[in-house]
Amino acid sequence: MRSSAEVSEKNFLYNLPSKSLDIIIPCFKRPHDAIVCAKSVLKQIKRYKLSHLVNVIIWDDSSPGFNPSYFVEALSVFNDLFYVGQNPANKGMSKNIFDLISSSKSVFCTILTDDDWLEDGSLLEILDEIDFISSSDDPARSLDIGAFFVPRYSYLEDGSLHCIECKPFDFDKLISSSPSNVIRYCRNAFILTGLFFRPALIDFSLWRTHIDNAFFPLFYYASISASNEVKFLDRKWFHHTCNNICHWESWGDTRFQQYSRLHSDYLKALLLIAHKYSPRNSPDSFRCIKYLWKASVHQLLSYEGPWHTQFLIVLSVSRLSLIPLFAFFRILLVRFGWFIRSKLRLLIRWL
Structure with missing residues (x-):
C-alpha cells in the first residue's frame, strides 16, 4: 500500500508508473462499500499476479470524519497493490474525477465507483481485450479504437436485478466515428463503471468549462468517439448498484x-x-x-x-x-x- 494523503493529488498521480490500465475508485461517504469494491479488484490482481499491468487508485473526496488509514488497515493483506489518498477539501465528483483522469498516464483508464464491484475473473478478460486492441501488428487492433464499454447490470441493494443499462446491441460491435454516432451513443457513458478509455485521447476543454455538469462522462466519451472508434462488448464484467442512497445534497x-x-x-x-x-x-x-x-x-x-x-x-x-x-x-x-x-x-x- 502506498499512501498519498500527505501530498497533492496531481503531484502524486503524475508519479505513478504507466501501465496497461488504471482503475480509479473515487470514494465519498461509503467507506465499507469502497472496501468491497477495492477487494473485488485486488483479489484478482494478487491471484493472477497482475500488479505489473494494473494501477489501483483509491481516492476519497474529503468524506467527513474519514481517514485513509481505514483503507490501510482493511486492505493490509494486499500490501503494495494499491494507492490511497484523500482530498484536503471536497471537490465534488466531477472535479475529483477530472483531476484523477487528467493525471493518468496508463494506456487505458476506467472508473469503478465505490458502490460497484468487479465480477470474479473479469480482470483477465479486460486485460486481454486491452492487449488485443493495443497490439500494433494488426490494423484491427490499431489506435483507432479509443474506448470500449460493456453493459451495466444494475442491481438493487437486496441483490435483485433491476435493469440492464448501456446495451445498444446484443452482440459485440465496433462503433465508427461520426457526428451522429457521437450523439447517438454518448449516453452509454453516463454510468461511470464499465467504460474503458485512453486518457491521452481526451479533449478536456468541454469538461473543464462545464465542470459542474452531473453528466460529465458524456464529455470525455464524446471527445474520444469524435475521432476514434469505440467498441461495445457484450460481457458481464461488473455488478452495478442502483437506487441506493446517493449524496446529491448539493443539487x-x-x-x-x-x-x-x-x-x-x-x-x-x-x-x-x-x-x-x-x-x-x-x-x-x-x-x-x-x-x-x-x-x-x-x-x-x-x-x-x-x-x-x-x-x-x-x-x-x-x-x-x-x-x-x-x-x-x-x-x-x-x-x-x-x-x-x-x-x-x-x-x-x-x-
Whole structure:
C-alpha cells in the first residue's frame, strides 16, 4: 500500500508508473462499500499476479470524519497493490474525477465507483481485450479504437436485478466515428463503471468549462468517439448498484430538485456535445438532430416516480427540450428553403 494523503493529488498521480490500465475508485461517504469494491479488484490482481499491468487508485473526496488509514488497515493483506489518498477539501465528483483522469498516464483508464464491484475473473478478460486492441501488428487492433464499454447490470441493494443499462446491441460491435454516432451513443457513458478509455485521447476543454455538469462522462466519451472508434462488448464484467442512497445534497433538498438538476444537466450535456462535434448543415445533421431529440425524450421518460412529479420535471426543462426541435426546423429551412420559396412564388402568382 502506498499512501498519498500527505501530498497533492496531481503531484502524486503524475508519479505513478504507466501501465496497461488504471482503475480509479473515487470514494465519498461509503467507506465499507469502497472496501468491497477495492477487494473485488485486488483479489484478482494478487491471484493472477497482475500488479505489473494494473494501477489501483483509491481516492476519497474529503468524506467527513474519514481517514485513509481505514483503507490501510482493511486492505493490509494486499500490501503494495494499491494507492490511497484523500482530498484536503471536497471537490465534488466531477472535479475529483477530472483531476484523477487528467493525471493518468496508463494506456487505458476506467472508473469503478465505490458502490460497484468487479465480477470474479473479469480482470483477465479486460486485460486481454486491452492487449488485443493495443497490439500494433494488426490494423484491427490499431489506435483507432479509443474506448470500449460493456453493459451495466444494475442491481438493487437486496441483490435483485433491476435493469440492464448501456446495451445498444446484443452482440459485440465496433462503433465508427461520426457526428451522429457521437450523439447517438454518448449516453452509454453516463454510468461511470464499465467504460474503458485512453486518457491521452481526451479533449478536456468541454469538461473543464462545464465542470459542474452531473453528466460529465458524456464529455470525455464524446471527445474520444469524435475521432476514434469505440467498441461495445457484450460481457458481464461488473455488478452495478442502483437506487441506493446517493449524496446529491448539493443539487437540492428535495427529490424533485435533484432530478430536475439531473435532467437539465443531461440535456445541456447533449446540446453542448452536439454544438461542438456536429457541424452545421453537414450531411449528418438530420441524424444528429434525430438522435439528440430521441435521447432527450428517453431521459425525460426515465424518471421512476409519481407522474405529476415527472410532469413538473418536464416543465422545468421544457426550454432545453425544445432546442433540438428548433434545430430540426432550422435544418429543414436551410436544406429545403429554395423549394419552399419556389412554392410560395407559385402560390402568390396564382392568387
